[in-house]
Amino acid sequence: MERIAVMTSGGDAPGMNACIRAVVRSAIYYGFKVFGVRRGYAGLIGGEIIPMELRSVSGIINLGGTILKTARCEEFRTKEGREKAIKVIKDNNIEGLVVIGGDGSFTAAGQLYEQYKIPIVGIPVTIDNDVCGTDYTVGFDTAINTALEAIDKIRDTAFSHERIFIIEVMGRKRGFLALEVGLASGSEIVLLPEVKYDLDVICESILHNREKGKTSYIIIMAEGAGNSFAIADQIKKCTGFEVKVSIIGYIQRGGSPTARSRKIASLFGIHAVQVLKDMQESSNPKIVGIREEKIIDYDLEYMLKNEKKIDKELYELAQILAI
Numbered sequence: 001m002e003r004i005a006v007m008t009s010g011g012d013a014p015g016m017n018a019c020i021r022a023v024v025r026s027a028i029y030y031g032f033k034v035f036g037v038r039r040g041y042a043g044l045i046g047g048e049i050i051p052m053e054l055r056s057v058s059g060i061i062n063l064g065g066t067i068l069k070t071a072r073c074e075e076f077r078t079k080e081g082r083e084k085a086i087k088v089i090k091d092n093n094i095e096g097l098v099v100i101g102g103d104g105s106f107t108a109a110g111q112l113y114e115q116y117k118i119p120i121v122g123i124p125v126t127i128d129n130d131v132c133g134t135d136y137t138v139g140f141d142t143a144i145n146t147a148l149e150a151i152d153k154i155r156d157t158a159f160s161h162e163r164i165f166i167i168e169v170m171g172r173k174r175g176f177l178a179l180e181v182g183l184a185s186g187s188e189i190v191l192l193p194e195v196k197y198d199l200d201v202i203c204e205s206i207l208h209n210r211e212k213g214k215t216s217y218i219i220i221m222a223e224g225a226g227n228s229f230a231i232a233d234q235i236k237k238c239t240g241f242e243v244k245v246s247i248i249g250y251i252q253r254g255g256s257p258t259a260r261s262r263k264i265a266s267l268f269g270i271h272a273v274q275v276l277k278d279m280q281e282s283s284n285p286k287i288v289g290i291r292e293e294k295i296i297d298y299d300l301e302y303m304l305k306n307e308k309k310i311d312k313e314l315y316e317l318a319q320i321l322a323i
């Protein structure tokens with residue numbers, strides 16, 4: 001294998017650039033000619049392939065977003081779309097691919113491999129931390145810290161006005177981000193898609209605690225756990241208290257990555273190239289990850305066939321601390 005390509009796909013996350021840098025630098029170190037695919041799978045279909053040199057990735061380790069740009073690509077979901085991408089891969093003599101993204105990007109990588117046996121290594125980068133097989137994804141830590149900064153500020157106004165706040169965080173259909181943020185912000189209630197909640201019980205506890213002198217509340221809600229405005233209305237109706245909604249939104253996806261996001265991005269990037277280097281033409285696609293603080297790699301198939309579980313113990317601990 002002499003020529004490899006790297007791409008970023010799906011929702012961007014802080015640390016994507018640090019990953020690109022690590023892949024490009026380590027690939028050159030191991031003697032590869034390395035190319036960047038712009039705009040994810042859309043760029044692969046469109047032939048947006050650019051050569052990457054050591055200096056192409058200078059000064060980007062601290063930058064949010066992705067210098068290669070990213071996209072969500074409907075066309076790649078079709079066989080015809082993938083055929084166009086395969087032609088581009090062949091025309092450019094690309095012999096190996098590093099895909100930086102989340103579960104949707106890896107599902108697409110699996111479909112590509114089904115159609116054209118090319119060595120592929122995935123690097124899990126998403127603020128959602130929902131990639132099965134790795135304890136952490138790149139970007140998760142930064143998103144937690146970004147959300148915390150906002151929540152700490154909202155807490156000031158919640159306290160002063162004696163209000164209940166529902167603060168919605170991202171995470172698509174999963175509650176990994178909400179759980180960590182809930183625990184770290186010391187929120188009173190965390191609503192997750194994975195754990196059934198009873199609004200009557202929540203309202204009773206709000207009323208009971210108000211009697212005991214607790215006048216403000218922070219409820220952290222995962223975006224996949226329901227409609228925050230509808231829940232706010234219900235709590236208002238049931239308790240009679242003012243309830244405000246604050247959706248943190250896309251701010252969680254941007255900004256300079258934390259030290260932890262940069263570190264795992266760098267280690268994942270190097271490991272991905274080392275794995276790719278040892279792969280044969282028909283080797284099964286792999287994902288790199290971190291388990292118990294050790295950098296690992298595993299079959300993409302494992303990720304596709306299994307679902308990451310929420311840490312119920314952590315959820316219970318968050319509840320104990322919120323009494």
Ligand code: F6P
Nearest residue numbers: 011072126127128170171172253
């Ligand atoms: O997967 C990352 C993420 O930010 C999710 O948390 C969110 O639900 C989704 O992407 C938003 O997607 P889009 O960028 O397509 O609006």
